[in-house]
Amino acid sequence: MAQPIAYVMPGASASRLSLIGTVITFILFLLVMPSWVRERWRSRHPWLTLGIRSRRGEASPTACLIEGLLRSAGLLALICLPLLLGSWGRWLGELTAADALNALLLCFGLGLAEELVFRGWLWGELNALMGPREAVIGQAVIFSLAHTRFDQGVLPMLGLLTGLLLLGLILAVQRRLDGGSLWGCVGLHGGLVGGWFALRSGLLQMSPSAPQWLVGPGAAHANPLGGLVGIIALSILLWRQLTALASAARP
Template sequence: MSVALITLIVGLLVFTGRGTWQGNLTINAVLNCLLLTLGVGLAEELIFRGWLWEELTLIIGATGGMLGQAALFSLVHTRFNLGILPMLGLLTGLFLLGLVLALLRYRNHGSLWGSIGLHGGLVGAWFLVHQNLLTITPSAPMWLVGPGGSNANPLGGVVAILSLTAIAVYLLQHTERMQFYHPKNSAYN
């Protein structure tokens, strides 16, 4: 899923002439990408979809916990120096990502591996593309690359927001309903 999302954005950048493929791939870049993928994916998923979701579920229930962890995930990751509209776009994209990651955990009966893979894959792949494989022109539209200028976060762009919305809707429609209130009131049951 992460490769598909990044490929969509990269494809649109190259197709519109707003990105030039450089293909500058080194072993150091690949190692950085792998460390980011594993480190960020594992650490943040343990915190947000593991611990935080479980704690919020105990306090406000499973659905509230799911929405709460996604909201806190978006607040922790946004940049508040972007201006109102870019910041709202980034908050929306990050919230949707937090929701999709939680739905993946729910769909996988509590396993975090799918969430770790998607989250880490997005971080690592965007790092590799943005730092080594693609030169993005300064005139690249924010609706495509997201806010942040030279450090753009594509999650705040329209393409990512629509893609994450479609994934969330798909997961909601195609995930088997499980008992929401387990005796332990666990987030994934």
């Protein structure tokens, strides 16, 4: 559906056409989802089932979103502080208007889109097909495979798979802790993506000699979730979430 745009915009690059195609696909996804949830999941309130709306008396979407953003800021700080203290990075604090807009779009646009796909639709489908426990693990595995680059060697690949798997589990548990609301996941996921983009785009100057165990694999496109610090931080966060979930389940 995006290909005809090439005739209207002859100078459009393949990446731009791909992005336009992705946007069109997601719009179609949004249009289909309400009827899909009503028919397949037998739900009378699809957006409530998907976590976009909240029930009365539960945590507000705004509060969940802010808490998720704060968690993402804390995780990014664990990466930035060693960079600054270890002389592998220098704080610049410079961000153009275009980069700031891109960071916001990544945070709220990409964060919402991916959470609606993975922790909304996919989790619900797997839950209907496999059961709740298998669905949590299954969506995290698919999430990690969909985001891992397989051209960086075995150890970097395993690091990314582990970090992304942990993040997928954390986001699923976060939704449980938020009473089914998806907005805490949007804040955490989107904050990590948008925040890291903003840091790399001008807020923080990173040395090429920055260790991989800290910034993760990928060189110029490093992903800190695949580094040792990121994996440890995510493991601790998951452990704390599971402890809180267990405490909330006790009578």
